[in-house]
Amino acid sequence: MNIESDKNEPKTKTSVKNVLASVKLTIFLMSLTALTVLAGAWCPQESASGKEKVVEQFGPDAASLLSQLGITDIYHSPWFLSLIAMLTLNMIACSFMRVFPRVKLLSKPLPFLAGKDIGKFPVNASVVLAKEEKSALASVALKLASKGFKVSTSEEKLLAEYGKYGRLAATVTHIGLLTLLVGVTITSWTGFSGFQPVLLNSHLDFHESEHSKLWVGKLPDWTVRVDATRREDHPTGEPKQWFSKLTVLGKDGKELVTQEISVNTPLSYKGVDIYQSSWGLDHIVLNFNGNERRLDLRPMGKLYAAFLPLDKDTMMLFSVRCDGSPIKVFAKRPDWEAPRIISEISKDKPAKLGPVSIMLVKTMPVTGLQYKCDPGLPVTYAAFAFIIIGVLMAAIPHRHVWVSLETASPAAKPSGDGSDEIATGMQSAEKGNQKVLYFGGRSVKAKVGFERLVKDLERQIAAEFGESNIVPVLKTHIDVESDSQKQVNPEKAGSKKEQVLAGTASGAGNTENAQGES
Amino acid sequence: MSEMQMALTNTAGITSVMSFWVFAAANGFKNRKNLLVKIGSGTLILAFTSLTAAIIIRGIDAQRFPLANLYESLLWFAWATMGGYLLLAKAYGVRQLGWLASLTALLMFLYGSWLPQSQHDIQPLVPALVSYWRWIHVPPLIISYALFFLGGLSGFIQLYQAGRIPSLVSAAITVVLALSAVVLGTFTSVDTAWLQILFAGASLVGSVISFRLLQHIDKTRGDLRSAEIYDDVSYRCIAIGMPALTFGIITGGLWANHAWGTYWSWDPKESMALVTWLSYAAYIHLRVHRECSAEKLALVSIVGLLLTLMTFLGFNSLGLGGLHSYGKFK
Numbered sequence A: 001m002n003i004e005s006d007k008n009e010p011k012t013k014t015s016v017k018n019v020l021a022s023v024k025l026t027i028f029l030m031s032l033t034a035l036t037v038l039a040g041a042w043c044p045q046e047s048a049s050g051k052e053k054v055v056e057q058f059g060p061d062a063a064s065l066l067s068q069l070g071i072t073d074i075y076h077s078p079w080f081l082s083l084i085a086m087l088t089l090n091m092i093a094c095s096f097m098r099v100f101p102r103v104k105l106l107s108k109p110l111p112f113l114a115g116k117d118i119g120k121f122p123v124n125a126s127v128v129l130a131k132e133e134k135s136a137l138a139s140v141a142l143k144l145a146s147k148g149f150k151v152s153t154s155e156e157k158l159l160a161e162y163g164k165y166g167r168l169a170a171t172v173t174h175i176g177l178l179t180l181l182v183g184v185t186i187t188s189w190t191g192f193s194g195f196q197p198v199l200l201n202s203h204l205d206f207h208e209s210e211h212s213k214l215w216v217g218k219l220p221d222w223t224v225r226v227d228a229t230r231r232e233d234h235p236t237g238e239p240k241q242w243f244s245k246l247t248v249l250g251k252d253g254k255e256l257v258t259q260e261i262s263v264n265t266p267l268s269y270k271g272v273d274i275y276q277s278s279w280g281l282d283h284i285v286l287n288f289n290g291n292e293r294r295l296d297l298r299p300m301g302k303l304y305a306a307f308l309p310l311d312k313d314t315m316m317l318f319s320v321r322c323d324g325s326p327i328k329v330f331a332k333r334p335d336w337e338a339p340r341i342i343s344e345i346s347k348d349k350p351a352k353l354g355p356v357s358i359m360l361v362k363t364m365p366v367t368g369l370q371y372k373c374d375p376g377l378p379v380t381y382a383a384f385a386f387i388i389i390g391v392l393m394a395a396i397p398h399r400h401v402w403v404s405l406e407t408a409s410p411a412a413k414p415s416g417d418g419s420d421e422i423a424t425g426m427q428s429a430e431k432g433n434q435k436v437l438y439f440g441g442r443s444v445k446a447k448v449g450f451e452r453l454v455k456d457l458e459r460q461i462a463a464e465f466g467e468s469n470i471v472p473v474l475k476t477h478i479d480v481e482s483d484s485q486k487q488v489n490p491e492k493a494g495s496k497k498e499q500v501l502a503g504t505a506s507g508a509g510n511t512e513n514a515q516g517e518s
Numbered sequence B: 001m002s003e004m005q006m007a008l009t010n011t012a013g014i015t016s017v018m019s020f021w022v023f024a025a026a027n028g029f030k031n032r033k034n035l036l037v038k039i040g041s042g043t044l045i046l047a048f049t050s051l052t053a054a055i056i057i058r059g060i061d062a063q064r065f066p067l068a069n070l071y072e073s074l075l076w077f078a079w080a081t082m083g084g085y086l087l088l089a090k091a092y093g094v095r096q097l098g099w100l101a102s103l104t105a106l107l108m109f110l111y112g113s114w115l116p117q118s119q120h121d122i123q124p125l126v127p128a129l130v131s132y133w134r135w136i137h138v139p140p141l142i143i144s145y146a147l148f149f150l151g152g153l154s155g156f157i158q159l160y161q162a163g164r165i166p167s168l169v170s171a172a173i174t175v176v177l178a179l180s181a182v183v184l185g186t187f188t189s190v191d192t193a194w195l196q197i198l199f200a201g202a203s204l205v206g207s208v209i210s211f212r213l214l215q216h217i218d219k220t221r222g223d224l225r226s227a228e229i230y231d232d233v234s235y236r237c238i239a240i241g242m243p244a245l246t247f248g249i250i251t252g253g254l255w256a257n258h259a260w261g262t263y264w265s266w267d268p269k270e271s272m273a274l275v276t277w278l279s280y281a282a283y284i285h286l287r288v289h290r291e292c293s294a295e296k297l298a299l300v301s302i303v304g305l306l307l308t309l310m311t312f313l314g315f316n317s318l319g320l321g322g323l324h325s326y327g328k329f330k
Ligand code: HEM
Pocket: A022, A023, A026, A087, A088, A090, A091, A092, A094, A095, A098, A099, A102, A169, A170, A173, A174, A177, A390, A391, A394, A395, A511, A512, A513, B281, B284, B285, B288
C-alpha cells in the first residue's frame, strides 16, 4: 500500500512547483516565522511602546542597531511580510496539490479483505472458533459499533471504520488559515482604528485614525461626545470598573444614540466600535481668591496629584482619589521629611490658608477611548471557527478494522513475516478444518490505543467463541517490536525503498497516504 | 486563604511528593513494581482529589473563578498535569510517566509556595479581568501547557527506551538550566538579561547538542516496544494539547476584541503563545510527513516543552512580559 502511494508522488523532480508544495518548506518557513515572532516578543516594538522604550532597555547604540536590523518593528518588516507571503504560497500550493484532493478519497469505498491480507496489518489477530461462527462475526460487529466504529458487512467479511471525518482535519484547518488571511486583508484595506483620551464634555472624532498604507476606506463624519465618565472602586480602593456615557452626534450636531459603555461593553455604531480602554483624572481647576487656575494631575499609585511651586523651597501638593472625592492639600519643604497635610477642600467646602481662600471648581476626568472599524471581522471569525474545528478534528484517530471469517486451509495461511506465530493457530485450525476469524487493521494516530482495542476484541471473542480459552495467535506484540526497531532507526535502515518496504510489513505507515489505496 | 483551602493544598503538595518517591521506587525495585505503582497511583489520585477540592474552595472563598494570578495558574497547572497523567495511565498504562508527572506537579507546588503572600491572598481583580471570558480563555491554555509538558516528558522516556542516553542527558540538562533561569528570575534579583541569555542559550545549545547526540545508541538500555508506546503517548498529548492551545489563543483574541477592540496586538505574551503554536504546528506536520524518526520527534516535543515553559512562566519571570499591564493610564 505504501509502495503504491509512494510511486504516485513524484520523487526526484524538483520543479519550483514541487518545492513550493513541499512539507519540508512548510516546516522550514514555520520555524523561521516562529524565530521571527520570538525576536518580536523579546524586543519591545516601536509601534506598541515607542522608540524610547527600546533605547531605555538596550542603550542608544544597540537600539539603533536593532532598529537597522528591523527588529524593533519586526511585524512590519519586509522580512516578516515576505515570510508570511511565502507561507501563504506554500499553503495554497500544498492545499490544492496535496490536501484538498484527499477529500475525494472519503467517498471511495474500501474493499473487504481476506485473512491473508489482514495478516499483513501491523495489528492483527485470529481466533479459531469452536462454535456459532456466524454469531461470532455479528458479535464483533456489535462490539466495534459500540466503540464508535461504522460497520459494514458482506457475508463472512466485515469492514469497520472510525473517525472518517478526522481525515478532513487538514482541509478544514487550511481553509480556516486561508480564510483568516482574507479576513485580515479586508480589514487592513478598509478598516481603521485608534485611541483617543477624551475629556468630559469633549468630542471623539476619528481624524487621527491609524490605517494601512493601501487603504481604500472612509472615515466617519459623525462624532462622539463624552457626557459623563466615572470610576467604580472595590472597597479596598482598587478600581473595579470604568464607565463613560457617550452620545453619537450627526454631522449637523443632532443627537443620534446615547449609551453608557464600560470595559467589556462597547458602543457600536455604523460598523465602528468604541471601547472603554482606560480612565484617569486629567486636571483640577482651583479658584485662588477669585483667580481660576488649572493644575494638571499625574497618577501616583492609587491617587492623582498636582504640584504647585509656591517659592524656591515650598511646594504645594494636591492629591485626589477620584472625581467627587475631597482634595487633600499638602505642603512640602526640603527640611521636612514628608509632606505635611495642611487642609482639605471639596466642592462645597473651600479652604482658607492664611490670606488665601482656595475653592475647588472642578475635577476633570479623562476617558481613554479605543475605537475600531473592522469590516473583515465576520470573515476572520469564521476562520477562527474553522481553525478550531480543524485542529480538533486532527486529534481524532482514523482507524480501520477488517474481519474475515474463513475456513482454515493451508492456502489461507497468512503470509508475510511473523508467520511462525500464526502457524500455531493454523495447525489447530487445519486439523478439523475449522472456521477461523481473522481480524486486523490500522490506525493513523493513537496506535497504542488501537492495539489495545484489537487485543481486547481478540480476548473477548476467544473467550466467547474460541476453541479453548487459550488465545491461539499472538502476533501483535512481537510484530510491533520488530517494527519499532525499524522505525526507531530509520537512518540505519538504508535506502528509502527499504524503509517503505518495512512500512509495508508493518501495514500502513503513520500517514494518511496509505489510506484508501489498498 | 481559608484554613480548609490551606489544608487541602498542603495535602495535595505532600501527597505529590509521596507519589513521586513511590513511583521512583517502583522503577528501582523491579520485584515490587506492581504494588508500588498501585500505591503511587493511589497517592496521586489523592493529591489530585485534594487539589481539585482546594481549587473549588478557593473559588468559593473568592466568589469568583479561581484562576486570576500566577499562584492560581500554578495550582491549575499542577492539577492538569496530574489529571492528564491519570487519564494517560488509564488509557495506556504508562506508569513510567508517573514519577515525572508527580515531579512536575510538586515543582509547581514548591514554586507556588515560595511566591509572596500577596499571591496567596485572594485579591480583587483589575477591571480588565472582570469578565466571563476569563474562565473561557485561561483554563484551555493551562491545560494545553500541562499536556505539552506531559508530551515532552514522554519524549524523555521515549529517548530512554530507545537507548539514546547521551541525547537524553543533554536534553535533561537543557530543561534543568531553563527551569533554573525561571526560578532565579522569579525569586532573586539577578539581572534578567543574564537569565534571558541563560534560558535562550541553554535551550539553543542544548537542543543542537541533543540532536547531534541522537546517533549514540546504547543497545543495552530500554525497550523498543515501550519506546513506541511513549512516542504515541507524546503525540496524543500534543494532538489534544494543540486544539486546547488553539482554542485558548483564539478565545483570547475574541476577549481582547470584545474588551479593547482588537483581537491581536503583538503583545509579547501573545506572540510567545503564537511561537509555541507554530512550533507544535511544525511538529504535527513533521508527524504526518513521516520523514522524521521517533527520537527526533521526541526531541522536537522537548523543544516544545521549553517553549511552553517560556510562554507559561518564562515571560514574566525573565522580565519580558512587562508591557502588558492592565488598566494603566499613560
Ligand atoms: C503555512 C503553510 C502550511 C502548509 C504548506 C501546510 C501543509 C500541510 C500538508 C501538506 C498537510 C498534510 C495533509 C495530509 O497529509 O493529509 C497538512 C496537514 C495539516 N496541517 Fe498544515 N500546512 C500549513 C500550515 C498549517 C498551520 C499553520 C496549521 C495550524 C495548526 C496547520 C494544520 C494542519 C493540520 C491540523 C493538519 C492535519 C494533520 C493531521 O492529519 O493530523 N497547517 N498541512
